Amino acid sequence: MTPINPQPVNQQLMKDTAALKQKKFRDQSGLILVEGRHPIEEAWRAGLKLHHWFTLEDSFTDSLPNANLQPQALLVDDAAMAKMASTHSPPPCLAVFEAPPVQSQLSGHLVLVLDDLQDPGNLGTLIRSAMAFGVDTVALTADSVEVWNPKVIRASAGMVFALKLITLSRESLHNQLSANGYTIYATTGQPNALNYRQANYKGQCAIVLGNEGRGVSADLLKHPQAHALTIPMQAQVESLNVGISGSIILAEAAAQRAGS
Incomplete structure (x- = not known):
């Protein structure tokens, strides 16, 4: 060489x-x-x-x-x-x-919504997982970490360029989810939330992950098409990193969709 x-x-x-x-x-x-x-x-x-x-x-x-x-x-x-x-x-x-132009319209059957995500490493990990598990669009609320942060690009292994990424206000997100009839699965620590394995990801659905500290915003959890989702785990573990929990749910969604 x-x-x-x-x-x-x-x-x-x-x-x-x-x-x-x-x-x-x-x-x-x-x-x-x-x-x-x-x-x-x-x-x-x-x-x-x-x-x-x-x-x-x-x-x-x-x-x-x-x-x-x-x-x-x-x-x-x-x-x-x-x-x-x-x-x-x-x-x-x-x-x-x-930089490519910013998009703001939801599309596709499987959407990953990131609500006020702040850590660039988490965003990069989730973009990479979204690409691996067949997500059509990754949507970020306007107050999330910027997708062109070099740490995001690096953590995504360049997959940030291979996926459709959109940034929009929470109000626009709420309206587009309603208008397009998405079933919404929002992660939460609520004890009565739906086990992520029992959710039906085969139709048009949006998986919502929240801020590292505060979780998913209340307005998205209260959306009429929303279902609270949780990942069962050992009692000694209080919570999982959002990049890990999101990847677990996306893997389950991909498995269901592959078998449908």
Whole structure:
């Protein structure tokens, strides 16, 4: 394997790239930071427009995206890559893409709703699980963590580019769930809630997961089409991480739908 051909590096471009670790600069520029081979490949495969990208000077082609990316990569050293990357250990490659337009319309038979989710690692995990288990749309309420947070992209292994993701107000979510006739299954710690294995996921349904501390908002739990859902567990365990509990429920939904 031979290293990628070096290109001249503009110092201001590197500073602008590093700034994309902050949401306000992503919002201002319409650009997003994508780190690592696989996430870059997924963004490119999804048709996002590549603005520019960097590789480490000692990177070989087997650690770089398996795609004919244009424009060509800019070659940088470890110190420069570390300044731009959001990780402690700099990745072999890092790219800047134009962010895709924000969508706000629910669609599909199986929808995952994330109500005020705050942790980027949890969001990335759930996006990855949603892709694995056949979710059509992932819907986030407007006060949830931003989907283009680099930690979300990394935790999702690039699946954030492969799924339909929408962001909408809680009011719009409530109205669209009603208008489209979704059966809603909302997770809760209520002792009388429905066992998640007894729910029927074969029709058009929305699985709702809530904020890490507060859970699902009261207005969604009170929705006329909503059913409270719980995962039975040993008494010594008070609760599960939302990424784990959501993945368990999505796996059950996928199994039911595969057998229908």
